[in-house]
Amino acid sequence: MSTHTEDVIQAHGATIPAFAKVWFTLLALTGVEVFLAYEQVPTIIMLTALLGLSIVKAALIIAYFMHLKFERLSLFLTLFPMLICCILLMLIFLGDAARLPGMRPGA
Amino acid sequence: MSSQVSAVASTSQWEGGQSPYATNSKKFGMWLFIVSDSLTFTALLFAYTYCRVATPNWPTPFHFSPSIIFSSVMTFCLLTSSLTMVMAVHSMNQGKRRAAAGWLLGTMAGGGAFVVLHLNEWLNLINNEHVTIFDNPWGIPLFGGTFFSLTGLHMTHVVIGLIYLAIICQAVVRGKFKAEDVEVAGLYWHFVDLVWMFIFPLVYLMSAKL
Numbered sequence: 158m159s160t161h162t163e164d165v166i167q168a169h170g171a172t173i174p175a176f177a178k179v180w181f182t183l184l185a186l187t188g189v190e191v192f193l194a195y196e197q198v199p200t201i202i203m204l205t206a207l208l209g210l211s212i213v214k215a216a217l218i219i220a221y222f223m224h225l226k227f228e229r230l231s232l233f234l235t236l237f238p239m240l241i242c243c244i245l246l247m248l249i250f251l252g253d254a255a256r257l258p259g260m261r262p263g264a
Numbered sequence: 265m266s267s268q269v270s271a272v273a274s275t276s277q278w279e280g281g282q283s284p285y286a287t288n289s290k291k292f293g294m295w296l297f298i299v300s301d302s303l304t305f306t307a308l309l310f311a312y313t314y315c316r317v318a319t320p321n322w323p324t325p326f327h328f329s330p331s332i333i334f335s336s337v338m339t340f341c342l343l344t345s346s347l348t349m350v351m352a353v354h355s356m357n358q359g360k361r362r363a364a365a366g367w368l369l370g371t372m373a374g375g376g377a378f379v380v381l382h383l384n385e386w387l388n389l390i391n392n393e394h395v396t397i398f399d400n401p402w403g404i405p406l407f408g409g410t411f412f413s414l415t416g417l418h419m420t421h422v423v424i425g426l427i428y429l430a431i432i433c434q435a436v437v438r439g440k441f442k443a444e445d446v447e448v449a450g451l452y453w454h455f456v457d458l459v460w461m462f463i464f465p466l467v468y469l470m471s472a473k474l
Binding site for chain 1: 284285286287292295296299302303306307310313314315317318319320328332336339340343344346347349350351354447450451454455457458461462464465466468469470472474
C-alpha cells in the first residue's frame with residue numbers, strides 16, 4: 158500500500174521546474190521584504206506587508222516543498238484549522254501589551 | 265438493507281486497516297510534531313511581540329550592514345537547502361540513492377552555512393553591541409532574553425536537523441531506509457525553513473537600522 162501511495166503522490170506531485178519556480182518566488186518575496194526594510198516604510202505598513210509576505214511564503218513551502226498540496230484534504234483538515242485557531246487565540250494578549258505603556262507611572 | 269449498510273461500511277475509509285490520510289504513520293507522526301512545535305515557536309514569537317509592543321524605545325540594533333545582509337544570506341542558505349532537500353526526496357523516489365545522498369549533503373551544507381553565519385551574527389551582537397541574554401546598553405533586558413530564546417531555539421532545531429540528515433544520509437549510502445524516511449526528514453527540514461520565514465522579518469527586518 159505504501160508503494161501504491163508513493164506512486165499516486167509521484168503521479169500528482171510537482172515537477173522539478175515547479176520546485177525551481179517556487180524557490181525563485183520565495184527568493185523574490187524575500188528580496189521585497191529586505192527592500193521594505195531598506196526603505197524604512199512606516200511601522201504599520203511594514204508589519205502588515207511583512208506578515209502578508211511571510212504567510213504567502215509559508216503557504217508556498219507547506220504546499221509544494223512539504224507536499225501538502227498533493228496529500229488528501231483530510232490531512233489538511235485534521236492539522237491546520239486547529240493550528241490556525243490556536244494561533245489566532247494568542248492574539249488576545251496583544252491588546253494587553255498595547256495598553257501597558259500607558260499604564261506605567263508617569264506615562 | 266443490512267447488506268447495503270455492510271457494503272457502505274466495507275468501503276468506508278474509517279473502518280480500519282486503511283489510512284484515512286493515505287499516508288504512512290511516520291509521515292503523519294512528523295506532521296503532528298510539526299503542528300505542536302509550530303505552537304511553541306508561535307508562543308515565543310508572541311512573547312517577543314508582546315514585549316516589543318509593551319516597551320517604549322525597543323532597541324533596533326540590526327544595522328543594514330552587516331546584520332540584515334548577513335541574515336538575508338542566511339535566508340538564502342535555508343531556502344536553497346530546502347530546494348536541495350526536495351531534490352533528495354525526488355531522487356529517492358526514483359531509486360537514485362547516490363544522487364539522493366549528494367542532495368542531502370548539499371542540504372547539510374546549506375544548513376551548516378546558516379549555523380556559521382548565525383553564530384557570527386550572535387557574536388557581532390554580543391561583542392560589538394554588548395547585548396547578552398540578561399543585559400544590553402539600552403537598559404531593556406527583555407530584548408536579549410526574547411531574542412536569544414527565539415533564535416536560539418531555532419538554531420537548536422537547525423543543529424538537530426543537521427544531525428538527523430547526517431544519520432539519514434549515511435543510511436541512504438549504505439542502502440538502508442526507504443524514500444518515505446527521506447521524505448519525513450524533509451518535512452522536518454522544511455519546517456525549520458518555514459519558522460525562519462517568520463523570525464527573519466519579524467525580528468530582524470522590523471528592527472533594521474540604516
